[in-house]
Amino acid sequence: MKRQLQQFYKYRFLLNELVKKGIRLKYRRSYLGIMWSLLEPLLEMVVLSIVFGTLFGNNDKTFPVYILSARLLYSLFSTATKGALRSVRSNASMIKKVYVPKYLYPMSSVLFNFVIFLISLIDLVGVMFVLGVYPTKYLLLSFIPLGILLMLTYGAGMILATMGVFFRDMEYLWNVALMLIMYTCAIFYKPERLLDSGFWWILKFNPLYGVISQFRNCVYGQPLDMWTICYSAIFSAVALLVGLYVFKKKQDEFILHI
Amino acid sequence: MGKKVLKVEDVSIKFNLSSEKHDSIKEYLIKLIKREIQYDEFWALQDINFTLEQGDRIGILGLNGAGKSTLLKVIAGVYKPTTGRVKRSGVLAPLLELGAGFDMQYTGRENIYLYGAVLGYSKQFIDTKFDEIVEFSGLEKFIDVPLKNYSSGMKSRLGFSIVTIVEPEMLILDEVLSVGDAKFRKKSEKKLMSMFDKGVTVLFVSHSLAQVRRLCNKAMILDHGKMIAFGEMKEITAMYEDMINKD
Structure with missing residues (x-):
């Protein structure tokens, strides 16, 4: 344990470089550059608001805030896990030539997406003010769902990274799975629709929806629901432990498969 | 002995x-x-x-x-x-196929920091050695060009210069x-x-x-x-x- 911490300390510069690399290369050669991390969620919010608000007859004035608060969290989860899934293979040339602790690769792709996510939170603050959803003391608690989300994302990322090395199919399967996850997170519909039907368990036991709903509570100035927080936290912690375990167990075999 | x-x-x-x-x-x-x-x-x-x-x-x-x-x-x-x-x-410096850890979209300058970090060196340390690395590689003119535009010889020169500058x-x-x-x-x-x-x-x-x-x-x-x-x-x-x- 102590050795691992020492090693992590030694390679902190590399982690830093890899995170920077992810951010830099994501928007390189686009005219607006990093501005896209603000513009993209905003434009998507507009589209979703028109389709699911105006066209579907939802008259809630703050509906864009409702959508954006969930969409930002979901897209962090989806881009970061997708990145982590590919991370080992896309760094194959490095892994084959020099020794580097391999967990740095999924970790860096989760962290760089987290940084972009933090930047895009500026959007949420702006839209909240424009539409009159003013912050309350509960907003200060938003670090709790966000912390859980980070844990869940890294855990899932480690599991996917390991599977991605051995089975190329994971990339495609995961894309489909992510679509399913998106539709079961109540991003652009009201959760009551499912909660009042026979399918309430889909939302109740979806840890990502748990995180999203609690983050929304913070945004809309409502207290956190203890059961949901505990459930999501435990689920995420288990995912993280499983992720660390399979990754550690399999990492020496990576080189034979990339 | x-x-x-x-x-x-x-x-x-x-x-x-x-x-x-x-x-x-x-x-x-x-x-x-x-x-x-x-x-x-x-x-x-x-x-x-x-x-x-x-x-x-x-x-x-x-x-x-x-x-x-x-x-x-x-x-x-x-x-x-x-x-x-x-x-x-x-400290070990592996020269196994030079420049294998490079990123092709990155410029020479960025790659020096990236590769230095791969070898376990801090940004501050590379800062102090940066000019020496560039001078040894003889790539002053191309240091802000993306690596994909380098010839294979230029890449190897850059790799060699980074790995050997740190005195392993x-x-x-x-x-x-x-x-x-x-x-x-x-x-x-x-x-x-x-x-x-x-x-x-x-x-x-x-x-x-x-x-x-x-x-x-x-x-x-x-x-x-x-x-x-x-x-x-x-x-x-x-x-x-x-x-x-x-x-």
């Missing part, structure tokens, strides 16, 4: 050369159920034992496929040995002494020589006996993953010459 800086104990490494690669879950499961997964075991290295002292320069000889590069990768920590272990101390205690060279043009080759050999004088330990793979004779004090012969000789350079190179000429 100097202090021991590298100890290779009973190192063996086994590869599973699966006759067919199964990249998909479906294929894998079907074969698993039918019990059709068979591995052709292949020992790339078997029971390798040796120790190096500080300042030793060892030439590793052997035909293609003898396990030379695999041995270097085990020592560098890229492969984990199936059995046995490698103990080493000090152990150097792993896998046929990289033929880097760049004649002028740079001379420069790089001079640089290596000055490192040798400072007492760096070197592991060196080459197919050129002349080079081994010029640079090394010890040598080893690998054949089909086994170490068949290890000792003073003169004896071993003579033995290797006999071996080649016999066939």
